[in-house]
Amino acid sequence: ADPKLGIVYDAGGKFDKSFNQSAFEGASRFKKETNINFIEVQASSDTQAEQMLRGLARKNLDLIASIGFAQTQAVQKVAKEFPKVHFVLIDGVAQGANVNSVTFKEEEGSYLVGVAAAMASKSKKLGFVGGIDIPLIRAFACGYEQGAKATAPKVEVIQNMVGTTAAAWNDPAKGGELARSQFDRGVDVVFAVAGGSGMGTLQTAKEKGKLGIGVDSNQNALYPGAVLTSMVKRVDNAIYDSFMQMKNGTWKAGVTAKGLKEGGVDWALDENNRKLITPEIEKRVMGARKDIIDGKVKVIDYRAANHCPA
């Protein structure tokens, strides 16, 4: 029989232009290919996450995908209550014999776009616009900075955060304003890791004739010619794979950290940014990519190191 599948998005919702949306895309791809449906819900608070997970578990679903670290505790708790149900947790690590925790090495993907940015920048001043100052965002920033500095030691990275409340992910005006102010200070490439607010950042980059870098999904197509590349985080693949494994009976619990090597993160090169990525840039990035995969370059994870070396 077909597996019964479910997804619980976190407060950002499935159109957050970030990992929820990516998860949704992966699930949709699975559905399209297999014709197996899935249930999806959004939990606006941690309490609701638990309620939802339990509600879905009671329906005897085979696999529930929990998107976002905010659901960590809830998954841990509910997984214990329902040992027969399987869980995939994205971005967090939860204990349990029936839980597969998938985290991403955002720092590795960010490193690559940092390399590209440093190469593409004429002023050697790079910008970073984050949503809220939280470890996850810092991990992006830190990887980006490492990549940039490794490429051009003199490069300077200016960072700004949009805000401190949930509104910070939905404030494109502020996202744009931060970019403008960075451009005024000489920045010419900006990496936006701020959900919906980042849309404002990329938009402004286009308007000002500068370059933006997208995040999570491939955002190159948003403003072709103005988006240098995107740091893709393949939550979609993670979800797609989990669903597939469930269908094929190969699903396993555990903790996976997906980096470049595992195809969890990457940079995006397609027809939309083909013209922006010169052969030199491509070569340099691909080189770095290979070095990381081969373990020749070790990108520091801010979350583990608790500080940024760059």
Place this chain on the structure above:
Amino acid sequence: MQPAVEFRAISKQFGAVRANADVSFSIAKGSIHGLVGENGAGKSTLMSILYGYYRADSGQILLDGQAQSIRTSQEAIRLGIGMVHQHFMLVENMTVLDNVMLGAEGGFQLAAQRPTVEARLREICARYRLDVDPLATIADLSVGAQQRVEILKQIYRSANILILDEPTAVLTAQETASLFDILRLFKEQGKTIILITHKLQEILDITDTVTVMRGGRVIGAVPTAGTTKEELANMMVGRPIENNLPRAPYHPGAPVLTVDNLQLQDAQQVKLLADIGFTLRAGEIVAVAGVSGNGQSELMEILAGMRLPTSGKLTYLGQELPYGKRHDADGLPLAFRELGIAHVPEDRLRDGVVKSFSVMHNTILGYQDQLKNRWGLFDFKAIAARCAGLMKKFDVRPANGDLRIGLLSGGNQQKVVIAREVLAQPKLMLVGQPTRGVDIGTIESIHTQLLALRDAGVAILLVSVELEEVRALADRILVMCGGRITGELKIEEFDTTRIGLLMGGMHKS
């Protein structure tokens, strides 16, 4: 000749209250027509109907013989009706000029009109001998001056029918006299004036005819020339009114309050009170007379603990009043109440009552801490009983403690306030303008209560701008002007002229 205004069978109901019942009478053109009646008799309601504020439930209004339906104040204004309301209808933070222009601006651009209007105002002021600066801000003006602004507004709009609802309630004798001069000038110009007042002497002084209302009905309409105060009072209240209330002989007891060298300055170092000194003894009523705004209110507020003096020595029953080292008077009135000082504030609506509270709750105000039990809770049964007793004793009408006090007439609100303070069995009672806007029946009962208190040995300090009231109640009179005491008289020396001079600042000679 056609009457200027004719009411035909006007009725108006508010819920269960028949504010106006079948009111019919007419007012001759070019006359001054008095309208008297107890609080709640329906006078203001009738005038509000004439001015388009309320719609009558039934009946007709004729102006110059023409039936008119006046639905809004705009229509009333267009028909040449002007009204000076009991509570001034002025925008306090605007200038006189802007207040006059409001509603009659004459164009979209104010700047274009202002000089013309200002010139006209100055001209009107000169012609009617109105002392008003068109560029002054209303909030800075005395009550009397605000009153003049209201009149000015009406003259500017060339109202032909002028309604004045208790215009003299807040005026001094002199201000009243000059108001009446203006009204006479008006009358000479053929304008019609309707005057509502609770002071029967004023009716006799200035009106041509007078209509008496009671319980929403017209009791009678008589030419002023043929009537007397007693007759009018009788018609209003339905019983004769005693003017000279009985009182025990004057035997003052021990000093209760001694004020010595009291000074008060405001934040800008302006002297509001200077060198105030007097002694108040048990069993006497000392009245402070003066034109309002000469420091009486400040004096009362200091004595009640609502305000701190700048300096001075205030001794109350042998101890100094606890102004202490305070920065502000926050909470001080409570301490004063506990010492036995009761206070009937001048502005009862502002200070004395919480309009949205029931009468019963208002009887607690200021005494909340004395009435709570040891859990900090009220025993509402006992408080309701207390309230019922108080309402009975002081004849508060309607005697329903659950009613919001805002629904009571001013006179009855005042009775509640006085009753509350009397009930506290004070040793010193501060009373400000106790009968402002109150009808003669109620005045009589309030005066009776105050005299009874005096006879029981309470020291009473009375602030009043009504010389009649001062004469009726006081044992001694202090006259204030410009923040100083300009003279002191015994009641036997009562002399309107002399007091008038002292009130104007002519020093003790």
Place this chain on the structure above:
Amino acid sequence: MNNHDLPRWATAFVLPILNLLSAMLVAAGVIYLLGESPTESLGILLNSAILNPEGLGYTLFYASTFIFTGLSVSIAMQAGLFNIGSEGQMYFGGLGLTLAMLAFDSTLPAWALIPAAIAGAALFGALWAFLPGYLQAKRGSHIVVTTIMFNFICASLMNFIIVKYLIPAGEQNTASRAFADAAAMPLLNQWLPVLGETPLNISFLFAIVALAIYGVVVSRSAWGFKLRATGQNPHAAHYAGIRLSKMVITVMLISGALAGLGSVNSILGSTHYLSLNFVGGAGFIGIAIALMGRQHPVGIFLSAVLFGTLIQGGFDLSLEKPNIPTETFIFIQGLIILFCGAMEYFYAPAIAAVLKRTKG
């Protein structure tokens, strides 16, 4: 204000019901336009939020928090203060609770932990309300403005504290560590198994007690009298010897403490850790509840339950009817506030006319 001379039963029951129906009618229209059946949706909503015991448990769980924030806003409103800051006060109260738990949850016995948490939450909530209260009382700074500002400031400060100090090393979640199990509020399903797995806990009982105390204090105590006098007529309050600035500061402290207590239910009743932006608008909903419930304990309770119903039921409904996003219920909340809170007398003239006609 609107004096339509309606009998009490009409104002107390008929009007609110008609208003609620109107809001539902508009909402039904929207749901219909979204392509779903309004009646079926209503059925699902009621079933999942009220009729189903577990759903009811969740409804009351949410309501428990809202009762506290509703009380917080209400009590300030009684004194004429419009405290928009309950959101921040609850957030900061959550910090107080968390600090207490982090310090003691391994040492203190269970019976002492909950009081410690309550004390921490109330203390920090009050603390966060103190400055706006003080500035209002002593400097005349507009409380609406200062409390709005303090919400923003709180969000920044909490962001900083949580990220910098509270996230356990190596964790992704922007939250403190989970507290010891002993620190959990006892769940009501221990006694009422029918509630199933709901986080409904003794906070709900505390909330009811708080409502009762609020009711008694406001309407029957001397302090409540002073409170209301201050709100209705500060001049008269001054005349009555009430210390206005002390009253303002005190009531803000209480208001903040009540808001802070809202965090006890949210944290110790459910998640057992402090997370970023865990308040999630409960403070703002408290404003709506205070206004709709007319600052009356019964009104506050009913409004809180109504909002709990919308959250719980709306949540389930969007699960069953993917065409109806949860945001629809935010819209419906707005409609209900509009009809029941702001246009409360909309039907009064009509009812008065009907009554008049039937009376003859």
Place this chain on the structure above:
Amino acid sequence: MTFADLHLDSVLVSTVRNAPVLIFAAMAGLFAERSGVIDIGLEGKILASAFVSAAVAFATQNPWYGVAAGMAISVALAMLQGYVAISQKGNQLVGGIAINIAMSGLTFVVAQFFFQQGGRTPDLGQARLFDVVLPGSAAVDNIPFLGWLYAHLIGGHSVLVYLAFGLVPVVHWVIYHSRFGLRLRACGENPHAADAAGVNVERQRYLAMLVAGVLCSFSGAYLAIVQSGFFLRDMSAGAGYLALTAMVFGNWRPVYTFLGCLMFGFFGAVQIQIEGVDLPVVGRIPGSLIQMVPYVVTVIVLAGLMAKSVAPKALGTPFVKSR
């Protein structure tokens, strides 16, 4: 840190660009509140007009249709608010907050229904309002200071920015020097006096709400079709409340309110600049704490410098004939 690190030029330009959202809304609130109607519903109106103007601009590919449509919805909401406050004599705070909440939900639902992008409208692309380049900007751009002043501070903004700044003297004039303003202020201070003087208070308040609706719509339109180029759920992000704060801060007076808006814009811009910069004395302030700078400044200014703010006396009280 040096003075140059502050990038004052960039801060000023940013201030100018940030302020219009607040200016339009604050001026709208000023009209409403000066007439006696509390306008806590600015947020909802901004959001609604942001959505509608973005949606219509996208559908028609013409920003001006978007602006007009945003105006229509904002005015409709203002009229609803007016109906609640003026005709129904309901609680104005409740009415406003209801509108804010309802719009937060409804804009998402409708946006989702039509565009299926999670409460977002598609990018406006060419349907955005673009910045005005003053003639000769390119020529002067290289002149130090003057070039910057002309081409970047004064020039180089959208039409709506000029409208916002131009609005301030106009509002000042209307409030203090026109018949409309005189009546407006009278209705907010003492509606009974206005009524007795023959002013139709209800009509005046409805007119004020109408003006408020129109002005507020620009705020939303600016946000969506100038600043962002699309609509996103809850994108007003508290601008309505900030505008209200600026107005209270400015004591309900146009010029001071305007300064309040600039202050928010300015400190918002400064905050961006000092993020991650080593400041003298305090060192590097962490990002999340930097965010509170504008709000802390407001509280300090309110507590320290301002005299008691004086609201219009009749603010929030429905006008009922009879005293």
